[in-house]
Amino acid sequence: MSQHDTPSWLSAGHDHIWPPYARFGAEALPVVSASGVRLRLADGRELIDGMANWWTACHGHAHPHLVEAIRAQAATLPHVMFAGLAHEGAYRLAERLTRLVPGDFTRVFLSESGSVSVEVALKMAVQYWMIAGKPEKTRFLAFRGGYHGDTLGTMPLCDPEEGMHAMYAGVFSPALLADLPINAQTEAALDETLARHADGVAALVVEPLAQGAGGMRFYPPHALDVLRRLCDRHGILLIFDEIFTGFARTGSMFAFEQSEAIPDILCLSKALSGGILPLAATLARRPIAEAFEAEHPAAVLMHGPTFMANPLACAAANASLDLFETQPRLAQAQALELQLKAELEPCVGLPGVVDVRVKGAIGVVELQRPSDALRHGFVARGVWVRPFGRVVYLTPPLIIGQEDLTHLTGAVVEVVTQWSRSAV
Ligand SMILES: Cc1ncc(COP(=O)(O)O)c(C=O)c1O
Known part of the structure; x- marks a missing residue:
């Protein structure tokens, strides 16, 4: 995001906000709106939300x-x-x-x-x-x-x-x-x-x-x-x-x-x-x-x-x-499980990946060690995925469509594969 795209409220509040689980000044992307499975940033970029707002937005954003x-x-x-x-x-x-x-x-x-x-x-x-x-x-x-x-x-x-x-x-x-x-x-x-x-x-x-x-x-x-x-x-x-x-x-x-x-x-x-x-x-x-x-x-x-x-x-x-x-939310969650299992499979056996597991609408790739560097790779691929510790995971809104989920899982596979080649 260039300085030109940085909203004035972000700069004005930057030295005053106390962020969660992070040091002062930790990067936070300015979001101006959200709908369905997409977050819209101040510079016009859109990210597919792989987190459902800390696992809450089951029906997507702004239903x-x-x-x-x-x-x-x-x-x-x-x-x-x-x-x-x-x-x-x-x-x-x-x-x-x-x-x-x-x-x-x-x-x-x-x-x-x-x-x-x-x-x-x-x-x-x-x-x-x-x-x-x-x-x-x-x-x-x-x-x-x-x-x-x-x-x-x-x-x-x-x-x-x-x-x-x-x-x-x-x-x-x-x-x-x-x-x-x-x-x-x-x-x-x-x-x-x-x-x-x-x-x-x-x-x-x-x-x-x-x-x-x-x-x-x-x-x-x-x-x-x-x-x-x-x-x-x-x-x-x-x-x-x-x-x-x-x-x-x-x-x-x-x-x-x-x-x-x-x-x-x-x-x-x-x-x-x-x-x-x-x-x-x-x-x-x-x-x-x-x-x-x-x-x-x-x-x-x-x-x-x-x-x-x-x-x-x-x-x-x-x-x-x-x-x-x-709405068929349960059926959607069950379908997500099948798709997550199939599409995260390429991470199995990658050097540095210790486990790949899926339960319902939760998909997890566990790494040998933590890596903060992964975050930027996700944003660059148009998705919002926020790993914690050694855990890269997806908990998308239950309403996510097949193509958008494929975009999310594809980003996880790419980012983890790249990390695995360079860091292990
Ligand atoms: C299982 C569980 N219990 C309790 C909490 C705390 O909820 P809150 O963050 O709304 O206080 C969380 C939050 O992630 C959670 O996952």
């Missing part, structure tokens, strides 16, 4: 049904405080979610980000045990390779070594950490850990089937059944964090549907609002919710973010659910 729902909502009730006042969008959304999600989920707490929805789940679990007369159950168990957010309550649940919060080691007390029970050995180890710590553990938190920001690793559904069994055996609540995997990303509406297991508490966000406004939901099953009907000082969930259940975000989420009901 007219979502935009119209927000426009109508903005004209009538853009926001209203949610304590003591109610609005239709939130109540409709809560009811629809309890119908959509398999299992006896009866209550929905609406917040404004994924991390907060996990924090709410943790608080629900701790208060549940207070009500049950076991206030000593305050700890959590999480898994190596996991990621559950950036807040102080969720960082302890992330992988403490490979995760992005490693520098905080010692700042807070970490959660108990285990390997996912994917075989007899890891199952026995988890069983033993839970037996030893059951008295103090409130809940176990896990991303079903696909660990996202911790490394885009996949694992088989039967591990979720093992988790359910072990939690029941040891009297521990099971929290599924479907913030990344929910809404068809892994090829089923919710990843846990590929197993028999149903969690006690479920966290949703990202694609919940069609990826267009910040919104998250924490859902509790009937026995958890019913515990909060007791006469007990802990039977009031002490949480209430200012912008919780924002009507614009709820309007977007209701509109997004309309699209899931009327």
